[in-house]
Every structure is written in C-alpha cells, then in structure tokens.
Amino acid sequence: MEAIEREVTVPAPSDEVWRAVTQADEVSVWFGAEVELDPRPGGRGVFRWADGTQRHVLVEEVEPGRKLAFRWLPFQRIASGDIATVPSSRVEITLDEVPGGTRIRVVERPAFAGEAQAPSAGRELAALRS
Amino acid sequence: MKRARADAVFAALADPTRRQVIRALSQQGAATATGLAAALPVTRQAVTKHLSALADAGLVTATRRGREKVYQISPQPLTAAVSWMADLGARWDERLAALRDHVASTRGKR
Numbered sequence: 001m002e003a004i005e006r007e008v009t010v011p012a013p014s015d016e017v018w019r020a021v022t023q024a025d026e027v028s029v030w031f032g033a034e035v036e037l038d039p040r041p042g043g044r045g046v047f048r049w050a051d052g053t054q055r056h057v058l059v060e061e062v063e064p065g066r067k068l069a070f071r072w073l074p075f076q077r078i079a080s081g082d083i084a085t086v087p088s089s090r091v092e093i094t095l096d097e098v099p100g101g102t103r104i105r106v107v108e109r110p111a112f113a114g115e116a117q118a119p120s121a122g123r124e125l126a127a128l129r130s
Numbered sequence: 131m132k133r134a135r136a137d138a139v140f141a142a143l144a145d146p147t148r149r150q151v152i153r154a155l156s157q158q159g160a161a162t163a164t165g166l167a168a169a170l171p172v173t174r175q176a177v178t179k180h181l182s183a184l185a186d187a188g189l190v191t192a193t194r195r196g197r198e199k200v201y202q203i204s205p206q207p208l209t210a211a212v213s214w215m216a217d218l219g220a221r222w223d224e225r226l227a228a229l230r231d232h233v234a235s236t237r238g239k240r
Contacts, residue, residue: 004215004222006223006226008226008227008229008230010233010234012233012234016233016236016237017233020232020236026232029228029232030225030231030232031225085137086136086137087137087140087214104229106222106226110136110140110215111140
C-alpha cells in the first residue's frame with residue numbers, strides 16, 4: 001500500500017492533454033471538483049467538491065508538457081465547516097507521447113510524517129478557519 | 131473517523147524502525163519490548179518508545195502481564211488505511227475515465 005498508480009492513454013497530442021491537466025477550468029470538468037490551480041512550482045490550488053468538502057494543494061514540480069506534481073495539504077474542510085486532518089499525499093501526473101496519443105500516468109503516494117508538513121500550509125489552514 | 135485514523139497510521143508507519151517493530155510483532159504474534167528488542171538492532175528503550183507511538187496510532191494494543199506489557203498488533207487501523215488507499219484508487223479510476231472523455235470531446239474544438 002505504498003502508492004496508487006494508474007495509467008490511461010488518450011488519443012490526443014500531449015500539449016492538449018497538458019492543458020486538460022493543468023488549466024483549472026479544464027481540470028474542473030473531469031476531476032469531480034471545482035478547481036483553482038496555479039500550475040507553477042510553489043503555486044497553490046483549491047479543490048471544492050459539491051458536498052462542501054474543500055482541500056488545498058501546493059504545486060511542487062512542473063515540467064511543461066510533461067510533468068505536474070502537487071501535494072494535498074494534510075487537512076480539509078468538511079461539509080459541516082469543521083477542519084479535519086487527512087493524510088497528506090503527493091500526486092505526480094506524467095505525460096508521454098505514445099503511438100496513437102498520450103499516455104497519462106498518475107502516482108499518488110501518502111506522505112509519511114516528516115515530509116508531510118508542507119512548508120507554509122499555515123496560510124491555507126488560516127484561510128479555512130476564517 | 132476513518133480518514134483521521136488513516137492519517138495517524140501513515141504518520142506512525144513513517145519511521146523505518148517502527149515498520150521493523152510492526153514486522154517483528156507480526157512474526158512473534160504477541161511480544162514484550164524485551165522480546166522485540168532481542169529480534170531487532172535497537173535497544174529495549176527505543177523499542178518501548180516506538181511501541182508507545184504505535185499504540186497512540188491504535189496500531190498495537192498492550193496488556194499488562196506481571197511487570198511487563200505484552201504487545202499485539204491491532205488490525206483495524208491498518209484495514210482503515212488500506213481502505214483509504216482503495217478509495218483513492220477508485221477516485222482516480224473515475225477521474226481518468228472522465229479526463230479521457232473530456233479530451234476526446236474537446237479534440238479539434240480549440
């Protein structure tokens with residue numbers, strides 16, 4: 001149970017897929033949440049689900065057209081408005097051009113303690129509590 | 131509460147020595163800190179400290195036997211952590227299917 005790994009190949013060039021996985025309005029279409037995302041290293045993101053759940057991410061790595069890595073911060077606002085702690089995890093989305101399209105590979109790995117604290121998660125936590 | 135527990139479980143298992151303690155405990159079934167220390171390259175004091183952290187996360191339970199505590203693995207939190215991972219996998223299956231549909235439907239429309 002170290003990590004979740006998934007792969008899917010889509011019949012489109014990688015630049016189109018890259019937009020679909022990094023542009024907030026496009027991510028909102030397929031992710032299952034309303035998404036705000038600043039897809040740059042150090043950029044922030046907010047994911048809001050229809051049930052009222054809200055989670056924040058910190059973008060850690062960006063190789064344009066190829067790789068996006070972000071970290072879910074270790075707390076969420078749940079429907080009641082309370083703040084709950086949740087496992088932090090790191091998501092890596094990698095694109096590779098393959099015959100017939102683009103292969104999308106997703107790896108989500110729970111962060112273990114020590115690496116779980118994002119450097120400035122306090123900002124998001126304060127925003128959630130306000 | 132399942133999520134909060136998965137969080138504590140992952141944190142407790144972050145430490146490689148604690149993972150060794152869990153492994154040794156699962157091999158021995160029920161064991162004392164002294165018994166575990168004999169099987170591991172760490173002191174009894176260190177084992178006791180790790181057992182205490184594992185107990186805080188609900189991963190082990192302790193029962194007193196005479197002057198020593200006997201530790202056992204408590205499977206439920208591990209099951210909760212595995213189930214959290216399974217949920218995560220199922221969500222990505224849905225998202226990637228939706229992403230594929232989204233990319234297919236917007237092809238050539240940009």
